[in-house]
Amino acid sequence: MQRALSVSRMTGNSSTFPDWYQAIVREAELAEVSPTRGAMIIRPWGYGVWERIQQTLDRRIKETGHENCYFPLFIPLSFFAKEAEHVEGFAKEMAVVTHHRLKQVDGKLAPDPDARLEEPLIVRPTSETIIGDAFSRWIKSHRDLPVLINQWANVVRWEMRTRLFLRTSEFLWQEGHTAHATAEEGREETLKMLEVYREFSETVLAMPVVAGEKPENERFPGADKTYSIEAMMQDGKALQAGTSHDLGTHFAEAQNIRFQNSAGELVHCHTTSWGVSTRLIGGVIMTHGDDDGLRLPPAIAPRQVVIVPMLRDKPEDAEVLAAGEALVKVMGQVIALGEPVRALLDVKAQKSAEKRWNWVRRGAPVIIELGPRDVAGGTISFMRRDRLRDGDKVTSQSMSRADFLAGLPALLAEIQQGLYDEAKARLDANIRTDIASFDEMAAYFGAAAADDEDATAFRGWVRAPWARPTGEELEAIEQKLKALRLTLRNAPMDQPATFGPCLFTGRPGVEEILIGRAY
Amino acid sequence: MQRALSVSRMTGNSSTFPDWYQAIVREAELAEVSPTRGAMIIRPWGYGVWERIQQTLDRRIKETGHENCYFPLFIPLSFFAKEAEHVEGFAKEMAVVTHHRLKQVDGKLAPDPDARLEEPLIVRPTSETIIGDAFSRWIKSHRDLPVLINQWANVVRWEMRTRLFLRTSEFLWQEGHTAHATAEEGREETLKMLEVYREFSETVLAMPVVAGEKPENERFPGADKTYSIEAMMQDGKALQAGTSHDLGTHFAEAQNIRFQNSAGELVHCHTTSWGVSTRLIGGVIMTHGDDDGLRLPPAIAPRQVVIVPMLRDKPEDAEVLAAGEALVKVMGQVIALGEPVRALLDVKAQKSAEKRWNWVRRGAPVIIELGPRDVAGGTISFMRRDRLRDGDKVTSQSMSRADFLAGLPALLAEIQQGLYDEAKARLDANIRTDIASFDEMAAYFGAAAADDEDATAFRGWVRAPWARPTGEELEAIEQKLKALRLTLRNAPMDQPATFGPCLFTGRPGVEEILIGRAY
Numbered sequence A, B: 001m002q003r004a005l006s007v008s009r010m011t012g013n014s015s016t017f018p019d020w021y022q023a024i025v026r027e028a029e030l031a032e033v034s035p036t037r038g039a040m041i042i043r044p045w046g047y048g049v050w051e052r053i054q055q056t057l058d059r060r061i062k063e064t065g066h067e068n069c070y071f072p073l074f075i076p077l078s079f080f081a082k083e084a085e086h087v088e089g090f091a092k093e094m095a096v097v098t099h100h101r102l103k104q105v106d107g108k109l110a111p112d113p114d115a116r117l118e119e120p121l122i123v124r125p126t127s128e129t130i131i132g133d134a135f136s137r138w139i140k141s142h143r144d145l146p147v148l149i150n151q152w153a154n155v156v157r158w159e160m161r162t163r164l165f166l167r168t169s170e171f172l173w174q175e176g177h178t179a180h181a182t183a184e185e186g187r188e189e190t191l192k193m194l195e196v197y198r199e200f201s202e203t204v205l206a207m208p209v210v211a212g213e214k215p216e217n218e219r220f221p222g223a224d225k226t227y228s229i230e231a232m233m234q235d236g237k238a239l240q241a242g243t244s245h246d247l248g249t250h251f252a253e254a255q256n257i258r259f260q261n262s263a264g265e266l267v268h269c270h271t272t273s274w275g276v277s278t279r280l281i282g283g284v285i286m287t288h289g290d291d292d293g294l295r296l297p298p299a300i301a302p303r304q305v306v307i308v309p310m311l312r313d314k315p316e317d318a319e320v321l322a323a324g325e326a327l328v329k330v331m332g333q334v335i336a337l338g339e340p341v342r343a344l345l346d347v348k349a350q351k352s353a354e355k356r357w358n359w360v361r362r363g364a365p366v367i368i369e370l371g372p373r374d375v376a377g378g379t380i381s382f383m384r385r386d387r388l389r390d391g392d393k394v395t396s397q398s399m400s401r402a403d404f405l406a407g408l409p410a411l412l413a414e415i416q417q418g419l420y421d422e423a424k425a426r427l428d429a430n431i432r433t434d435i436a437s438f439d440e441m442a443a444y445f446g447a448a449a450a451d452d453e454d455a456t457a458f459r460g461w462v463r464a465p466w467a468r469p470t471g472e473e474l475e476a477i478e479q480k481l482k483a484l485r486l487t488l489r490n491a492p493m494d495q496p497a498t499f500g501p502c503l504f505t506g507r508p509g510v511e512e513i514l515i516g517r518a519y
């Protein structure tokens, strides 16, 4: 069983996992609750992580042939009416713009009744409808296919209970949208982007995931198939970290996206969509955070090495600062993980000890404390954020400046790999494959189920064969699971050759599926 | 006088400047009108230009010490009420969100009356109010200052008459917001960012500008001073391409942004804000476009060199494609204008001649036509988009592959500089400084004034001394200018030592100001 995490080192109060999460978001200065209900303010350190995610993922999206563009924030209501008729499970929690002007009414600022829109506008919850409309204009012939586009944008889905990064009314994301000539090409694209997400998540975020297909009841409304990557958080819950949808011809039918094939017939395109969001930052926190705060994988740390100068209001301070600046410059020439090292000299007017702990909480991978003695002796004393403590004691190491610089690429790569390995071991150790009946599963999760949602009791996932029931039979299973606060996560891509009996029906299994609690 | 531009080469119809502009936006596939009234769809080539603008400007914003973050899209109405009380000229054309759910009402999708928001939310037209609110929480002591932040975001200002990139209800921009301890520091920041914009515009966009201070009547509501960079378009009109506002303590007073100074007193911060938007793309089009379409400065061209393979459905096609791919790879190793060259092999299923003209229209700086003979002979035949024609004839040049690659950095730098020089010569030649009276100015602009807004008659700007009148006297001048469709642009930063009499009042001048038509 996974040790419980505590916020004691950050806040002085031992508490629950959600409290620990909130404490990291606050103490690492990643984000804060905004005065706009349900939205968040992403602070510079948190936004810096998002910028790193954007840069590294955008490169992969472009390398697989996609181009970025930008579609309107507002979508006419009639576009959703079309979709609502066509798509079951159509979600209706959306922000609606009804007026385009304010006015002083009885001395108070209010929407101007004379500026009511004829047709309300919806703030995009996702852009299938408006992008599909463009596809229907852009695509005429098979020579126009495939169309492979992506956009980085903000989207809004009204949420009543919000949690920073994990569930907010407004969030940032990328949404890929593609159109293809054949079902096979659509399927290939869907799986290609699933694999891009898996590789990105594991390599860049150091967050191991299980890629697989969502069961029917968890599909994106209108999709033929929905795939996801699922990551295990340190409370054992699953976080759906990215999704890729094979939309078949459903959206093309609703939006009249057609092309003339080489035989001269007018046929519907096959479309896909796929996305990841700022939710990934929540995943990084809950994968890598510890009692002292955040630990950032070097690949997404806005600053990989931070120098805290030990200043004493004495003349030698100038030398320390000069040496620190020189060191930042030299590190900027070192290539680690394929890019120049991102280093910072923290010159804020603040006590050194305070600075050091701020960077520990923010999760900077390497923290150097640079004093006059280091400058004189040509040495570097540093802490590794991934191995901050030996027991309770904070540890640091010292070496010559030359050795430190020569070893820096390997050090950052080792930290990156170490964080992944730690999370991967936790994931592998906490998927139970030995549970053979629903009752046994209920007993395993039962204790935690009795607790409230803030329970710290750690439970991982169950992986079991099932007969892939559909329709009402699946709904009944969903309800039974719901009573245990469990959901079907996905059927992993790698499946064995043979299957035991279905955990739910006792019939012969046709695939294995993951079951767990989830965000 | 500037030659008139024509769309004949793009569309077959000679026409007006606005038609020419629209033709470029369409033919270069930069953007299109969206089904959402007033908004635009930025297509991949246009968005690629925006990404280049973002990357190159973001680097400058960070180098001057600013950090990016993200604030909510929606701002509570009450925040604007505060501002409306305080700020004269408060703009009220804003999109108002009043509901958070849709519902089937009489079989039609409509805003759910039960999901009406207690307080309407405004879609941000700019973020001074919500960022100021955060500043009031973040800033306690002089040690917290300065606060230097920026965000890249979409904003919405309702517009009735839209023109792609130049005036749309939704657009993309960056907005910098800073808080300082003293008036002097606020002033320095305002001018520093004005200079960043000037240098960026001239170096990266190859778009010469005049940096200066806006007259009182053109200030951002609530600003102590507003500065701008103004660029001259090929129809002689001014485009305000960026603004920087010294907000004094006005917003700090309205939003209670205070800090304890070193003497222990609680005092108001001095704040600034500054921004540029996707409007810059409109500026690039109207600065560099010609009869054949867009010409992109290499620094912002998504692809600097495009290879059009001359394919004939013959076996040697494979060799041509392989040679093209190899050439793209080699060019990616060449550093030009400080970055690896961005090259593309156009493998679309389309005739070579069609491809070539597409890239001419899109403004790719260098277009290579690669045929079997070039491959066999190790030569490169290419067109320079900046010098496409000799008279009416399209020109190309040929050289050895080795010479081409060795000369590529110099070639791209020369194209970048050449586009700037051409625009700079036009700007310098078209600012009249010899006009001594309002009547003389009216006569100069008169002919064009008689035309409708789509007039092609070219008039530049007038630069003249003025007494910097204020209040009602300034308003009267504004009205007189308006009758000629003229506006006061800015008082350039570089001013002579002495001034002639004021063009408007005859009193002694105190500075020179630019007057012209504008977008």
Ligand SMILES: [Zn+2]
Residues within 6 Å of the ligand: A086, A249, A250, A251, A253
């Ligand atoms: Zn369907």
Ligand SMILES: [Zn+2]
Residues within 6 Å of the ligand: B086, B249, B250, B251, B253
């Ligand atoms: Zn005031």
